[in-house]
Amino acid sequence: MxxxxxxxxxxxxxxxxxxxxxxxxxxxxxxxxxxxxxxxxxxxxxxxxxxxxxxxxxxxxxxxxxRTTRPSRSADFGWQAAAMVAPRPRTSGLSSTQRVSVPDAIQLHSGYPAKDLLPERLVRSALVRASRTEAAVTRSPTAGSPELQSWFASQIAAAAPVDVSPPAGRDALIIAGSQSGLSSIFRALVGTGQPLLIESPTYWGAVLAAEQCGVILVPVPSGADGPDPAEVDRAFATSGARAFYAQPTFANPTGAQWSRDTSEAVLDIVRRRRAFLIEDDWAHDLGIDSRPEPLVAHDHDGHVIYLRSLTKSVSPALRVAAVIARGPARDRILADRAAESMYVSGVLQAAALDVVTHPGWARHLRGMRQQLRSRRDHLLDALRLHAPDLRVEQVPRGGLNLWVRLPDGTDAHQFVRDCETRGLAVAPGTEWFPAEPSGPFIRLNFSAENPERFPDAGRILGEVTRATG
CATH class of the missing domain: 1.10.10.10 (Winged helix-like DNA-binding domain superfamily/Winged helix DNA-binding domain)
Incomplete structure (x- = not known):
């Protein structure tokens, strides 16, 4: 039939x-x-x-x-305003990168790479194999699978100089995505009402996590080579902060990578101040024209708290990441994670380890980097041709995004709404500033689906720019 x-x-x-x-x-x-x-x-x-x-x-x-027709009755949620005694957070609701856009829109707002850039076959096979192991029916250790802990630690050991003792496997704590790790680090090492230095602009999720933990953010301007070390030292001195959150490699949203001089100078300051550097290495696998050089590989005494996720390079469905910390800091973070979520699914850990130790993993990363370069350059060409008034002040050497400055005086939120009415979803740059924005920006994800539509995106951006000018 x-x-x-x-x-x-x-x-x-x-x-x-x-x-x-x-x-x-x-x-x-x-x-x-x-x-x-x-x-x-x-x-x-x-x-x-x-x-x-x-x-x-x-x-x-x-x-x-x-079906029985139920009587229409409007709910009254007004009572909740009095019951929610906690103050309303400054950052409320979903980020624009998390919102669902019109189905046929050109979607350059997301924070994730397109599905065709991910190792789909490796992930599916790994999940099947993991489901057949004991991990499918047993509880995982709170700190994580020892094998996966050792793999994360070995990645740092491979980059460590001979005069630095690299972290051991037990120093790596397996967590369910880097967002949960940020919350635990901020709660365990900074604390409610205490100051935290943070790059500006920076990852909106770190701003949100800090706010939810009651941490006071102290912005430090950061440019193409990272923050000015003198500004970092001054911020430590004036704020009394004992921790600095940063993304030294392919920062989100700008794609910037700290210079070696900046990295060495900031590490020296952190050591001298007896403070922590919270290194978010979110784009470790997403290098295009450069390779990551984690600062934690040069840390001997536990000043660097290192965070690395596999979500962007393996699969968003495998929410697996690691925090590497040493000394009492490691124990505090582990205690917070245990209270928050007990442990990470052993099936997800086994699948993630299967993927990153598979012979095809290195081949996948090489192909992914080539695709990222091609899509980045394709979107840049579209902007130069169709929207010349928009400025990409720095071509990112890795990551997933272009950080685009709009003409002075442009209302970024209105610009985003005007793009959306024309079928283009982009993210307003205001979300990436922990304080007042330094100018009007938007963020474009060049790893998005359907790169053949990038010229259409460029045309829409040019039309909206001319209409608002």
Missing amino acids: TNDSAGRIVDALRSWIASAAPGARLPSNRALMAAHGASPVTVQKAMRQLDALGLVESRPGVGTFV
Whole structure:
């Protein structure tokens, strides 16, 4: 039987339902099959269509009935305003990068790479294999799978100079995504009401996590080569902060990578101030024209708290990351994670380890970097051709994003809304500033789906720029 057969059954039953009383029982599937000469599959398809239309409701083991119309009643949530005694956070609601856009829109607002850039076959195979192991039915250690801990630690050891003792496997704590790690680090090492130095602009999720923990943010301007070390030292001195959150490699949103001089100078300041550097290495696997050089590889005494996620390079479905910390700081972070989520799914950990130790992983990363370079340059060409008034002040050497400055005086939020009405989703730059923005910006994800639509995106950006100018 075809879909047309199911459609005829749906049409006949809609006429019957129109005259039936709410709660009336529909003819049985067997009766419908006999009346319409239909197969069981066709009758079931018709029932699903009626259910999707909201006309019927099925009761397993009893039958299918005309849906009862429930009285319309508006809910009153006004009481909640008095019950929520915690102050309303400055950063409320979802980020623009998390919102769902119009289905046919060109989507350059997301914070994740397109599906075709990910190792889909490796991930699917790894999940199948992991489901067949003991990890599928046993509890994982709170600190994580020892094998996965050792893998994360070995990545740092490979980059460490001979005169630095690298972290051991036990120093790596496996967590469910880097966002949860940020919250634990801020709670365990900074604390409510205490200051934290933070680059500006920086990852909006770090701003949100700090705010939710009650941490006071102290912005430090950061440019193409990172922050000015003198400004970092001054901020430590004036604020009394004992920690600095930063993304030295392919920063989100700018794509900047700290110079070696900046890295060495900031590490020296952190050591002298007896403070922590919270190094968020979110784009470790996303180098294009440069390779990551984690600062934690040069840290001997536990000043660097290192955070690395596999979400962007393996799969958003595998929320697996690691915090590397040593000394009492490690124990505090572990205690916070245990209180927050107990442990990370062993199946996800086993699958993640399977992917990153597979012989095809290195080959995948090489291909991904080539694709990122191609998409980055393709989007840059589209902007130069169709939207020359928009400025990309620094071509990112890695990561997923272009940080685009709008003409002075542009309302970034209105600019984003105007793009959306034309079928283009982009993210306003205001979300990446822990204080007042230094100018009007938008962020574009060059790793998005359908790069063949980048020229159309450039044309829309040019049209909106000219309309607002």
